[in-house]
Amino acid sequence: MDIYTPEYECEDLDQLLRSISEHLDRNDVFIPSSPSKTEFMTYASALPDLIYGVLSPIARKPINCHRYLWVKTLEFVVVRAGALVKLYRDISFHSRPDNDINHVVHELKAILNNLSSFLKSFLGQAESEFLEIGSSHGDAIRQSFVALLRETLEMIVNGKDIAYDEECMASLASTITNMASFVDQKKYKDFEQKLISQHDILPLIVDFCRASYTIGAPEKVEPLFVGVRPIISERFPFNLTTHLDTDLPLLMDFYKYAGFCLVTLAVSDPSASHIKSEYADLANNFLVPLLTLPNLSLSNYTTNELAGNPGAIASSLRSGQYISDKEREEISFFYVLSYLLRLRRLSTLVEPVPRFKAEVRYFASSFGRRISSDLDISASSHQSYSNSTISMLSLEQRASTVAPAANANTMSSILYEGTYKEKLHLVKIFFETLSSLGFPHSPALSKLIQVFNFKSVPEGSLLTSSMRNQDFHHLLTNVDIVTYPGKKLYVEAIEKIIRLVQILTLKHLHTTLGLDTQPNELLTHLFKTTYTFEQISEVQDHLRVDGSGKVFRSKNLQKMEESEIASQFDMILATRDLEQVMR
Known part of the structure; x- marks a missing residue:
């Protein structure tokens, strides 16, 4: 059958679909998973002809009359281009490029830019008809359309430096948001059809959140999760897990990457010094239900660290439903940050909920053991027969001598790509100090502010002799925020948390003791820092000062407290409902 036959003229649509698939299979080229440099250059050089050969015949065909032809052809092209992008990321000679490789990669980037423009144009014309349900033909179009979007997101994640196009990503974000809204609002003939549509787009939503988080663009997901009645809420998968088979890793990734994006959004606005606590509240609604999943219970992970050899005991007992210790640490890391960014009262920090206590202690212990283990391995490696100091230096320089990791733009990049000193001083000590906080007059609170004092002390200040964090300031100036923008996000988050704790302390003293001056x-006096009231009050509007220098409660405080209560109810209900559907 002629593959260019318009769908409305075709009497056998299933045969048309088979003909299109067979046509594309004939143009396929096998790409090995581990090619030589010469083979990689050959495949990359052949990509333009492959793309032109299949796209040029359809370029003038109306999309609405050739939907399957368009989506299947574009999916075919993106899969092949994505395979080369993945090879570019993984191949061993990537870290030692020569002129030939540089030339081919430059050409590959130009090809991918053109492909992105083509995709953007297509997405601008794609309509809700691509999501129709009820016929084998419609199902094939819908599934191929979703597959095309997922493959495009995968290509972007695997090669942000050569495959990322801002306009194409914006088109993807708009298309995915519109798709989710369409599925949410459409009146289906029966409930099963709605479930099938939701089931089809859930992996797409997950991939979109993962891509947005990984490339450092969490704002792309904002239209999905933020609003009076958000398109996607933490309850989105509930019906799927109740009525259809939903794979557990997919469910975990849904909650995880949505939560990670929202935590990042709480602190990532470069034009604002305040904490967007409403995003931290939303993140909590995703991360707490995630932590209630049985396979993420700390009882499955704490035994590993107590053994003195992380992962040694329980690893042989684990099945596919469990995650690695590093992944579990990352979830704890984001949960703790979201909890801190949501603080409205000092008592919530010094008398935290049991979950926070458990998660922060687990992270401090597990992460501390891991970085110590990394140091031990480095010190005993074959590189350091004469002196372990050489290996320690090697460990310090590792993050700057290798190619940037895929997670370089994420807040948790410091966990994976930080130097030993960054992991120790900026992460481990911070979490250890949090785990030792007590109420009402624990020295750990003062220690937290003093050690993580981001304000430089003026030369000659009386505070200089009491400062114990000169190494901390030196470390801050050496964090590689160009190669690893995610480290900057983490440092900024900690700085805002330090300011938040100080304003909450003043609020506590104002409320309980009536202290309202100076x-x-x-x-x-409390913290031996040079932060001013004006600087700490920027993060959250709890207190203000009148013309006479007297402190008073902000009028916005009641709204913030009401928002916190509403968020807590949402989280409790979502957690309870998820526990029910997972039984």
Whole structure:
């Protein structure tokens, strides 16, 4: 059958679909998973002809009359281009490029830019008809359309430096948001059809969140999760898990990457110094239900660290439903940050909920053991027969001598790609100090502010002799925020948390003791820092100062407290419902 036959003229649509698939199979080229440099250059050089050969015949065909031809052809092209992008990321000679490789990669980038423009144009014309349900032909179009979007996101994640196009990503975000909205609002003939549509787009939503998080563009997911009645909420998978088979890793990734994006959004606005606590509230609604899943219970992971050899005991007992210790640490990391960014009262920090206590202690212990193990391995490696200091230096320089990792743009990049000192001083010590906080007058609170004092002390200041964090300031100046923008996000988050704790302390003293004058002097006395009241009050609007220098409660405080209560109810209900459907 002629593959260019318009769908409305075709009497046998299933035969048309088979003909299109057979046509594309004839143009397929096998790409090995581990090619030589010469083979990679050959495949990359042949990509333009492959793309032109299959796309040029359909370029003038109306999309609405040739939907399957368009989506299947574009999916075919993106899969082949994506395979080369993945090879570019993985091949061993990537870290030692020569002129030939540089030339081919430059050409590959130009090809991918053209492909992105083509995709953007297509997505601008794609309509809700691609999501129709009820016939084998419609199902094939819908599934291929979703597959095309997922493959495109995968290509972007695997090669952000050569495959990322801002306009194409914006088109993807708009298309996926519109798809989710369409499925949410459409009146289906029966409930099963709605379930099938939701089931089809759930992996796409997950891939979109993962891509947005990984490339450092969490704002792309904002239209999905933010609003009076968000398109996607933490309850989205509930009906699927109740009525259809839903794979557990997919469900975990849904909650995980949505939560990670929302935590990042709480602190990532470069034009604002305040914490967007409403995003941290939303993140909590995803991360707490995630942590209630039985396979993520700390009882499955804490035994590993107590053994003195992380992962040694339980690894042989684990099945596919369990995740690695590193992944479990990352979830704890984001949960703890979301909890801190949501703080409205000092008591919530010094008398935290049991889950926070458990997660912060687990992370501090597990992560601490892991970085110590990394150091031990480095010190005993074949590189350091004469002196372990050489290996310690090697460990420090590792992050700057290798190609940037795929997670370089994420807040958790410091966990994976940080130097030993960054992991120790910026992460481990911070979490250890959190785990030792007590109420009401624990020295750990003062220690937390002093050690993580981001404000430089003026030369000659009386505070200089009491400062114990000169190494901390030196470390901050050496964090590679160009290669690893995600490290900058983490440092900024910690700095905002430190300011937040100080304003909450003043609020606590104002509420309980009536202290309402000289806030700057009080800060200096309590924490030995040079933060001013104006600087710490930027993160959250709890207190204000009148013309006479007297402190008073902000009018916005009641709204913030009401928002916190509403968020807590949402999280409790979602957690309870998820526990029910997972039984």
